Amino acid sequence: MDLQLKGRRALVTGSSSGIGEAVARMLADEGAAVVVHGRNRERAEKVAADINAAGVAIGELSTDALAASVHAEACAALGGNIEILINNAGGSSTGNTARPPIEISTDDYISNYHANALAAVRLCQLCVPDMTAAKFGRIINVSSAVAVQPNNLGADYSGAKSALNNFTVSLAGSLKGLGITANTLSPGIIMVDGLLRFGRQKFGDPDMSFEEVSERFAAEKVFDMPPVGRLGIPRDLAVVACMLASPLSGFITGANYRVDGGQVRSLN
Numbered sequence: 001m002d003l004q005l006k007g008r009r010a011l012v013t014g015s016s017s018g019i020g021e022a023v024a025r026m027l028a029d030e031g032a033a034v035v036v037h038g039r040n041r042e043r044a045e046k047v048a049a050d051i052n053a054a055g056v057a058i059g060e061l062s063t064d065a066l067a068a069s070v071h072a073e074a075c076a077a078l079g080g081n082i083e084i085l086i087n088n089a090g091g092s093s094t095g096n097t098a099r100p101p102i103e104i105s106t107d108d109y110i111s112n113y114h115a116n117a118l119a120a121v122r123l124c125q126l127c128v129p130d131m132t133a134a135k136f137g138r139i140i141n142v143s144s145a146v147a148v149q150p151n152n153l154g155a156d157y158s159g160a161k162s163a164l165n166n167f168t169v170s171l172a173g174s175l176k177g178l179g180i181t182a183n184t185l186s187p188g189i190i191m192v193d194g195l196l197r198f199g200r201q202k203f204g205d206p207d208m209s210f211e212e213v214s215e216r217f218a219a220e221k222v223f224d225m226p227p228v229g230r231l232g233i234p235r236d237l238a239v240v241a242c243m244l245a246s247p248l249s250g251f252i253t254g255a256n257y258r259v260d261g262g263q264v265r266s267l268n
Contacts, residue, residue, distance in 0.1 A: 003030050003242055003243070003245075003246040003247075003248060004246055004247045004248060005027060005030040005031055005032045005084075005242065005245060005246060005247075006030070006031030006032070007031065007032070007033065008031075008032045008033070008083050008084055008245070008247075009032070009033050009054075009078040009079075009080055009081065009082055009083045009084065010024075010027050010032045010033065010034045010035070010082070010083065010084035010085075010086065010245065011034075011035045011037060011057065011071075011074045011078075011082045011084070011085055011086065011123075011127075012024040012027065012034060012035070012036065012037060012086040012088060013037045013061065013070075013086065013087055013088050013089035013119070013123065014037060014038065014088040014089030014090065014091075015034075015036045015037055015038065015044075015047065015086075015088065016036060016037070016038030016039075016040060016043040016044040016046075016047050017038075017043065017047075017192075017193050018190075018192040018193055018234055019088055019142065019187065019190060019192065019234045019237045019238075020037075020086070020088040020089070020142075021036075021047050021234065022233075022234030022235050022237065022238040023086055023088065023234075023237065023238045023241045023242070024036055024047065024051060024053065024086075025047075025050075025051045025238070026235070026238040026239070026241070026242050027084070027086075027238075027241075027242060027245065028051040028052060028053060029051075030242055032084065032245075033053075033054040033078055034051065034053045034054055035048075035053060035054055035055050035056065035057050035073075035074040035077050035078060035082075036048040036051075036053050036055075036056045036057075037056070037057045037058070037070060037074070037089065038056070038058065039058065039059065039060060040058075041056065041058045044056040044057075044058060054077050054078050054079075055073075055074075055076075055077025055078070056073075056077065057070045057071075057073040057074040057077065058070075058073070059073070061089055061115075061119035061122060061123065062114050062115065062118075062119065064122055067119065067122035067123055067126065068122075068126060070123075071123060071126040071127070081127070081130035081131070081133075081134060082127045082130065082131075083131065083134065083136060083137060083138065084137075084138045084140075084245045085123055085124065085127045085137070085138070085139045085140070086140045086142070086241060086245070087119065087120035087123060087124070087139070087140070087141045087142060088142040089115075089119055090115050090116040090119065090120075090142065090160075090161075091115065091116070091157075092112065092115075092154065092156075092157045098153050098154065099153060099154065100152060100153060100155075101152075101155040104155060104156045108156050109155075109156045109159070109160075111156075112156040112157050112159070112160045113156075113159075113160045113163065115160070116157065116160035116161055116163075116164060117160045117161075117163040117164045117167065120141045120164055120167070121167060124139060124171060124182075127139070128175070128180065131178070131179075131180045132175075132178050132180065134179075135178065135179040136179045136180070136247070137175075137178075137179065137180035137181070138180070138181055138244065138245045138246075138249070139168075139171070139180065139181065139182040139183070140182075140183055140184070140185055140241050140244050140245060141164050141165075141167075141168050141182070141183070141184045141185070142184070142185050142186075142187070142237075143161045143164050143165050143168075143184040143185065143186045143256065144157075144158065144161040144186055144187060145186050145187065145188040145189075145258065145260045145263050145264050146158035146161060147161035147162045147164065147165050147184075147186060148162070148165070148186070148256070148258075148264060148266065149263075149264045149265075149266060150162075161186075164184065165184050165186075165256055168182050168183065168184045168254070168256075169254045172253040172254030173254060175253070179250070181244070181249065181250065181252060181253035182253055182254065183244050183252060183253060183254065183255045183256070183257060184255070184256045184257065185237060185240055185241055185244070185257050185259060186256055186257065186258045186259065186260065186264075187232060187236075187237055187259050187260060188226060188232055188258070188259070188260025188261055188263035188264065189223065189226070189231050189232060189260075189261075189263065190231065190232040190233065190234060190236070190237065191210045191213060191214050191231050191232060191233045191234070192234070195213070195231070196208075196210055196213055199213030199214075199216065199217060199222075200213065202222070203216050210233040210234065210235070211233060214230045214231045214232075214233055215230060217230070217231055218230045218231070225261075226260060226261030226262045226263040227261060227262030227263075228261035228262055229261075230261065231261070232259060232260065232261055236259050237259050240257050240259050244257065
């Protein structure tokens with residue numbers, strides 16, 4: 001199927017590795033002009049060169065001014081406004097998700113809210129006016145399975161992702177009739193770079209692919225597998241992201257697409 005993405009201008013935040021890189025790569029394969037974003041210029045430029053991207057945008061998204069700088073750099077690289085915005089940058093800003101709610105400082109709650117909710121809000125505020133003028137836009141906010149099925153630990157992260165889901169539904173409703181859609185994409189346990197490195201070390205093969213490590217994890221029952229019987233890989237998210245980014249997805253908005261192998265057992 002032709003997703004009609006050829007020539008469409010896209011910014012994928014947090015795309016110098018992991019899920020974001022997979023999304024940027026697939027968008028580029030579909031013919032989109034893609035800007036790779038990250039905090040490390042060398043890594044971002046390496047990905048950009050590998051996928052023949054339009055350019056890179058480097059910087060934090062933790063303040064309005066920093067987000068505006070990233071937006072301006074992305075638009076300059078694209079030679080026009082951003083038509084497809086993939087808000088993937090995030091993750092636990094404190095690097096520690098194994099704490100019960102009352103042991104997490106209020107500063108850490110605030111830090112995670114900036115990283116996982118407000119970063120997306122800032123870029124939406126910057127991109128929506130141009131999307132409105134063009135009467136076309138696709139916004140995909142990468143959330144998490146824990147936004148709807150939180151565990152007992154890491155409430156600073158899961159709470160911020162819940163806020164992102166809420167914002168996305170409100171945003172979608174506010175864009176009625178403007179040709180802009182907004183949806184969330186919620187991964188479960190995904191084979192990101194850290195798990196890949198762990199698996200390669202555990203199985204003694206530094207050249208194993210995401211797919212091969214996931215299959216070995218399943219075969220040796222290293223993790224409690226979701227119903228599909230394996231862990232997710234970044235490409236699983238990229239497929240759905242490209243579908244939602246397509247002009248063909250104009251009747252889908254305000255939705256939460258769970259790509260979790262059946263990990264979340266509740267109704268959406």
